[in-house]
Amino acid sequence: xxxxMVKAPAAEVSFIDEVCSIPGGDAIRSCIQCxxxxxxxxxxxRWDYPPRQAIAMVRAGLREELLSSNSMWFCxxxxxxxxxxxxxxxxxxxxxxxxxxxxxxxxxxKRSRTPVMYKCFVDSAKSNGRVYExxxxxxxxxxTNPFAALKMAPVGLGLFLHKxxxxxxxxxxxxxxxxxxxxxxxxxxxxx
Amino acid sequence: MKYYSxxxxxxxxxxxxxxxxxxxxxxxELDMDxxxxxxxxxxxxxxxxxxxxxxxxxxxxxxxxxxEKRGFDLVTPCSNCFVTLHSxxxxxxxxxxxxxxxxxxxxxxxxxxxxxxxxxxxxEVLYSDITPEVIGAKxxxxxxxLKVAPYYGCQLVRxxxxxxxxxxxxxxxxxxxxxxxxxxxxxxxxxxxSSLVMSEPELALxxxxxxxxxxxxxxxxxxxxxxxxxxxxxxxxxxxxNGRFKTHYHLPVxxxxxxxxxxxGIAPDALGLQRNIVSPMRVLAPYL
Numbered sequence: 327x328x329x330x331m332v333k334a335p336a337a338e339v340s341f342i343d344e345v346c347s348i349p350g351g352d353a354i355r356s357c358i359q360c361x362x363x364x365x366x367x368x369x370x371x372r373w374d375y376p377p378r379q380a381i382a383m384v385r386a387g388l389r390e391e392l393l394s395s396n397s398m399w400f401c402x403x404x405x406x407x408x409x410x411x412x413x414x415x416x417x418x419x420x421x422x423x424x425x426x427x428x429x430x431x432x433x434x435x436k437r438s439r440t441p442v443m444y445k446c447f448v449d450s451a452k453s454n455g456r457v458y459e460x461x462x463x464x465x466x467x468x469x470t471n472p473f474a475a476l477k478m479a480p481v482g483l484g485l486f487l488h489k490x491x492x493x494x495x496x497x498x499x500x501x502x503x504x505x506x507x508x509x510x511x512x513x514x515x516x517x518x
Numbered sequence: 519m520k521y522y523s524x525x526x527x528x529x530x531x532x533x534x535x536x537x538x539x540x541x542x543x544x545x546x547e548l549d550m551d552x553x554x555x556x557x558x559x560x561x562x563x564x565x566x567x568x569x570x571x572x573x574x575x576x577x578x579x580x581x582x583x584x585x586e587k588r589g590f591d592l593v594t595p596c597s598n599c600f601v602t603l604h605s606x607x608x609x610x611x612x613x614x615x616x617x618x619x620x621x622x623x624x625x626x627x628x629x630x631x632x633x634x635x636x637x638x639x640x641x642e643v644l645y646s647d648i649t650p651e652v653i654g655a656k657x658x659x660x661x662x663x664l665k666v667a668p669y670y671g672c673q674l675v676r677x678x679x680x681x682x683x684x685x686x687x688x689x690x691x692x693x694x695x696x697x698x699x700x701x702x703x704x705x706x707x708x709x710x711x712s713s714l715v716m717s718e719p720e721l722a723l724x725x726x727x728x729x730x731x732x733x734x735x736x737x738x739x740x741x742x743x744x745x746x747x748x749x750x751x752x753x754x755x756x757x758x759x760n761g762r763f764k765t766h767y768h769l770p771v772x773x774x775x776x777x778x779x780x781x782x783g784i785a786p787d788a789l790g791l792q793r794n795i796v797s798p799m800r801v802l803a804p805y806l
Contacts, residue, residue: 347615348571349609368709373722384613400718403564403601403649404685404709405676409683417678425568439717447713450579457528466716478719480753488793490533490754499557503627504580511576 348423353415357381363407363417373397374437377407377417380424393431396513398424399438439470452508455498460491520647521584522638525603527596527746530558533754535597540775541595542638543788547656547779548648552593555584560596561602564713575616576623577728578606581638583629585674595640595775597673597745598712604637604678635679641744641774642680650695658783659805660697664779667701668693669729671748672709679729683707689774693742696781703736705729710751712764718760726751727759730767739801745756748770749773753795770798780805 346352361375369375373385374395383392398421407417427433429441443466450462467475485491498504499508545552558581560566565572568644581603586714594600610617611633613624621630636742646651668689675681681688686707690700710729711722729752733741743749753771760767772794779789799806 334750349613367727368720369711372718400714400721402672402709402712402714404599404672404712406672406684406709408677414677416677422564422568423571426571429569440714443713443717444568447563447565448569451528451566452563455557455559456531457530457563459529459561463716464563470717474719478716478758481758484757484795485750486707487752488795490535490793492532495530496531498559498644500559500580500627503629504577507576507580507623507629508573510626511570511573511620514572514619 335368341387342384344385344427345420345423348419350416350419351423353413354381354384354420356413357385358413362410362412363375366403366406366410368406369516371404372400377421381415381417381420384420384424389432393424393428393433394435396435396438398422399435399440419465439466442466442469452504453501454495455501455504456496458495460493461495519549519551521551521553521590522593522643523588523590524554525558525581525585525592525594526554527594527599529596529746529750533750534773536776536793537595537746537749537773539788539793540773540779541792543784544756544775544779544782547782547784548644548653550643550648551589551728552607553590554595555581555588555592558584561599561607563598563602564783570621571621575606575620577610578603579610579624579631580627580629581625582610582635583631584693584755585635586631591638591643593638593640593643595744596726597639598635598669598747599637601673601677604632607633607635607637608678639674639744640682641689641692644774645692646680650691653692653778654695657696657781659776659781661781661805662697663668663802664698664805665701665737665739666693666698667703667736667740667741668706668731669733669743669752669771670707670746671743671745672712674708676705686691689742689744692774693777696778701733701736701738703738704731705732710748712747712751715751715755722730723755723759723762724750726755727763727765730756730759730765734767734769738769740772742772742774756796768796768797770794772798772803
């Protein structure tokens with residue numbers, strides 16, 4: 327902890343510390359609020375709190391407000407903010423860290439379907455060892471909005487007819503090994 | 519002959535099967551031996567890194583550990599796999615405490631990782647190891663007169679790409695050496711919306727529309743990209759864009775290895791050309 331900064335209440339320190347603990351996360355302390363991240367972001371118009379503001383909120387300790395917003399879920403991981411930030415902050419990685427905290431604390435917003443999609447993806451990767459795209463898509467649409475699935479059905483049908491959407495999952499042999507690794511990781515927990 | 523460990527990525531077996539199909543004959547033609555990593559698993563991709571960091575690093579690390587035993591550079595044709603594996607690899611090398619924890623987890627499967635692998639994108643290998651000139655010398659069907667817009671997307675060039683992160687040129691050079699006319703277009707490294715096309719389709723379709731419009735306005739007859747997500751968004755969702763924005767795009771979107779394969783004289787079937795949603799057959803007819 328940097329003692330040269332104005333001392334903040336305990337709760338505020340802990341949110342920024344959580345975020346700083348990711349690789350390279352410390353740089354967030356040197357944000358100058360220039361707005362390069364927000365100005366560059368292709369999806370910023372949809373964020374409850376766009377990137378610059380989200381970073382300010384981390385520093386201000388507005389944990390619950392930020393983690394229950396839709397903000398970070400609109401990050402498409404294009405990394406344009408990361409390569410442009412004049413302070414070498416990695417906003418993309420910070421958004422991923424915020425997503426992890428939101429999921430861990432059950433604070434995900436209902437105004438973004440992305441958390442559900444990510445969970446469906448991860449479940450599929452874990453159980454098969456490889457992502458079963460059709461299964462993941464169906465699960466996602468059933469859990470969010472089956473009517474949206476109808477709208478997107480022509481896309482799926484097109485992929486299927488062009489032999490790009492196999493009906494069966496492709497499972498790895500080492501599923502047991504993978505599960506052992508991930509179970510151990512879960513037991514170790516707490517790592518960032 | 520150059521040897522590499524090959525990490526195809528999940529999508530090459532499904533939604534990006536034209537990529538999976540076209541990589542191997544092209545590699546063969548260029549004297550590259552891509553040895554598939556035995557029993558590789560999903561890299562974890564962006565979603566896993568947004569759900570649990572340690573697990574995400576572990577799922578990537580199993581692949582790195584398997585590749586380390588083999589000893590060659592680990593090459594993937596998928597931009598998202600590249601970013602995920604590369605970033606896990608960098609973190610494991612730079613943060614000993616993380617590596618220790620990950621190795622404790624890997625030990626559950628009698629594996630360990632010591633940071634000895636170099637993760638590379640296939641497009642970078644084609645550019646740096648094989649080189650556009652050598653590929654150009656092997657061209658039997660020069661793509662003379664074909665106007666191609668190289669689409670880099672994001673994760674090939676950002677955050678730790680081998681090319682300029684905003685004004686990249688490597689694909690332009692590769693395409694030019696196939697004999698094609700390179701279309702210069704401002705949005706060549708802009709975002710297509712990636713997997714948000716599923717969860718936030720309105721947003722992604724807008725981004726895709728901008729890209730298609732920009733490529734078309736600059737005279738492209740087709741686009742070429744190395745990235746599975748980019749290809750699917752621009753190809754499979756093109757009809758959705760046309761429906762929503764009352765546009766009339768009919769722009770084939772080829773994988774880099776598909777276009778390269780055509781110029782190298784490889785048969786269309788072996789390149790999965792019939793699997794593209796927007797058929798590239800009309801624009802490619804003169805060269806097949």
